[in-house]
Amino acid sequence: MEDQISGNKFNKWLRQLKPYLAMVSLQFGYSGMYVITMVSFKHGMSHWVLSTYRHVVALILIAPFALVLERKIRPKLTLPIFLRMVALAFLEPVLDQNLYNMGMKATSTTFASATINVLPAITFVMALIFRLETVNMRKLHSIAKVIGTAITVSGAMVMTLYKGPAFEIVKGHGVSHHGGAASSEPSDQHWVLGTLMLIASCCGWAGFFILQNFTLKLYPAELSLTAWICLLGIVEGGISTLIFERDMSVWTLGWDSRLLACVYSGVVCSAMAYYVQGVVTRERGPVFVTSFSPLIMIITAALGSLVLAEKVHLGSIIGAILIVFGLYSVVWGKCKDQIKTTDTEKVEGHELPIKDSSIILSGSDNIFDRIEVKVPGETLKGAGKNYVPPGARS
Numbered sequence: 001m002e003d004q005i006s007g008n009k010f011n012k013w014l015r016q017l018k019p020y021l022a023m024v025s026l027q028f029g030y031s032g033m034y035v036i037t038m039v040s041f042k043h044g045m046s047h048w049v050l051s052t053y054r055h056v057v058a059l060i061l062i063a064p065f066a067l068v069l070e071r072k073i074r075p076k077l078t079l080p081i082f083l084r085m086v087a088l089a090f091l092e093p094v095l096d097q098n099l100y101n102m103g104m105k106a107t108s109t110t111f112a113s114a115t116i117n118v119l120p121a122i123t124f125v126m127a128l129i130f131r132l133e134t135v136n137m138r139k140l141h142s143i144a145k146v147i148g149t150a151i152t153v154s155g156a157m158v159m160t161l162y163k164g165p166a167f168e169i170v171k172g173h174g175v176s177h178h179g180g181a182a183s184s185e186p187s188d189q190h191w192v193l194g195t196l197m198l199i200a201s202c203c204g205w206a207g208f209f210i211l212q213n214f215t216l217k218l219y220p221a222e223l224s225l226t227a228w229i230c231l232l233g234i235v236e237g238g239i240s241t242l243i244f245e246r247d248m249s250v251w252t253l254g255w256d257s258r259l260l261a262c263v264y265s266g267v268v269c270s271a272m273a274y275y276v277q278g279v280v281t282r283e284r285g286p287v288f289v290t291s292f293s294p295l296i297m298i299i300t301a302a303l304g305s306l307v308l309a310e311k312v313h314l315g316s317i318i319g320a321i322l323i324v325f326g327l328y329s330v331v332w333g334k335c336k337d338q339i340k341t342t343d344t345e346k347v348e349g350h351e352l353p354i355k356d357s358s359i360i361l362s363g364s365d366n367i368f369d370r371i372e373v374k375v376p377g378e379t380l381k382g383a384g385k386n387y388v389p390p391g392a393r394s
Contacts, residue, residue, distance in 0.1 A: 019280045020331070023292040026276060029268040031299045033261075037101075040261035046250040047101035050261060052237035053253070055093055057266025059230040062275065066223035074221045084215045085228045086236075091208040093233030093270075094240055099201035106194025116202060117156030117297065120330070123206040123290040124149050130210055133287055141336035148329025149291070155322025156294045164314030209286035212278055222278040229274055284334060291330040294323045 037050065066074075075081075100116065124145070127133035136142045212225075219225055241250075253259045281289050298320045 019284055019288070022276045022280055023289060024295065026273055027292055027295040028299055029273065030293075031296050033265050033269045034296070036257065036261045036264050040257045041101075041105075043257055045258045045261060046241070046245055047098055048237070048241040048245050049250050050101075050258075050265070051093055051097045052234060052241055053262040054266035054270050055230040055233040055237060057263055058270035058274070059227060059234065061267055062223060062230060062271045063227045066221070066227040070221045070224050074224050075219050077219075081215065081219050084211060084218075085225070086232055088208060088211055088215065088225075089229050089232035089236050091204045091211065092274075093229065094236050095204040096201050096208065098240070099197045099204065103194045103197030103201060106190045106197065116198065117294045118153055118199075119202045119205060119293050120149050120287065120290045121153050122202050123209055124287050126206050126210050127285065127287050130214075132210065132213060132285055141333040143333075144329045144336075145287070145333035148326045148331075148333060149287075151326030151329065152291065152294050152323055153326075155319045155324075155326055156297060158315055158319040158322060162315035162318070164318075166314075206286075206290065209277070209281060209289060213281050213286050216278055216282045220282070222275050222282075225278060226271065226274040230270060233270075288331070288334045291327055291334075294327065298323060 037045075040050065041047070124133065128135060133145070134142070135146060137146075215225065216222070253262065277289050
């Protein structure tokens with residue numbers, strides 16, 4: 001008996017831990033994608049073509065699973081749901097990805113990585129507007145979410161904009177992360193236009209999470225939704241590529257970093273990411289999903305120090321500490337929201353079966369008036385005090 005109780009507790013703890021492990025793993029995947037795509041751009045890869053090809057790979061991977069695993073639970077595809085899918089395919093595969101890459105080319109990789117970390121704040125504001133998040137400044141967990149979001153964004157900015165003394169954790173001849181980023185900056189930079197592109201990219205990505213949350217309520221099939229987003233992303237991305245890239249040679253791929261970028265980003269950052277983010281978004285909300293995005297900077301800096309023997313600056317350490325603290329505050333506040341929501345659902349959904357009858361609580365101040373007795377063929381409201389079963393009536 002004790003072993004069974006311990007096993008149930010472990011399974012419950014593992015289920016609660018899954019969203020955190022999933023989101024942290026995705027940040028490692030995104031960190032690898034940024035490195036690989038930058039290498040592919042240096043080899044002449046078009047960001048329009050990359051965005052299209054990555055969703056071709058994602059569709060090939062995810063479509064068989066969607067067709068087989070969700071054939072019995074897939075809801076009927078209606079016109080409003082389809083239009084939401086079209087919007088989702090435009091917001092992330094087309095708008096977000098291409099604007100981010102164009103903004104990064106117009107400014108610098110360092111500036112782009114700093115700007116993208118305002119995503120949690122933008123998502124939080126959008127979630128408040130669309131009432132996916134609630135803030136009660138008299139509740140500690142609501143204050144924690146607001147302050148945690150602000151601290152997370154501040155830590156990301158400190159990590160990027162302030163260097164300070166350098167520390168070489170692994171001795172070697174690696175190139176400084178900031179210096180390497182600076183040297184790769186284009187000579188003719190359009191900072192204002194690039195900044196606007198990066199901010200618009202963040203808004204598009206945040207809007208994707210918000211709309212995905214609403215769509216999953218009408219179409220609760222994550223694999224099928226991911227497949228539709230990839231398919232429509234191919235169509236919309238292909239049209240955009242034909243408009244902006246007149247040279248057909250840009251579609252040609254070789255056995256090099258360009259092919260690797262398409263396969264890696266398609267498998268990890270489109271197929272897996274869309275599905276995992278959809279599952280976690282439906283369970284914990286869009287703010288929870290985006291609050292992990294600043295971890296990308298920490299992971300990238302850590303990998304650069306350990307693998308490439310790059311120097312770690314004091315600003316990176318301070319920023320990392322702030323990000324972790326802010327992230328913990330947001331996650332703690334979301335956990336309290338989750339517990340409160342679960343308790344409310346248990347109270348509202350409470351039912352007491354009585355053989356052929358059932359008693360349901362309704363919304364009234366009087367406890368007896370709140371009891372509603374349902375029997376075959378009739379419903380007696382306010383019968384909690386004077387209810388007589390059908391068999392005992394004269």
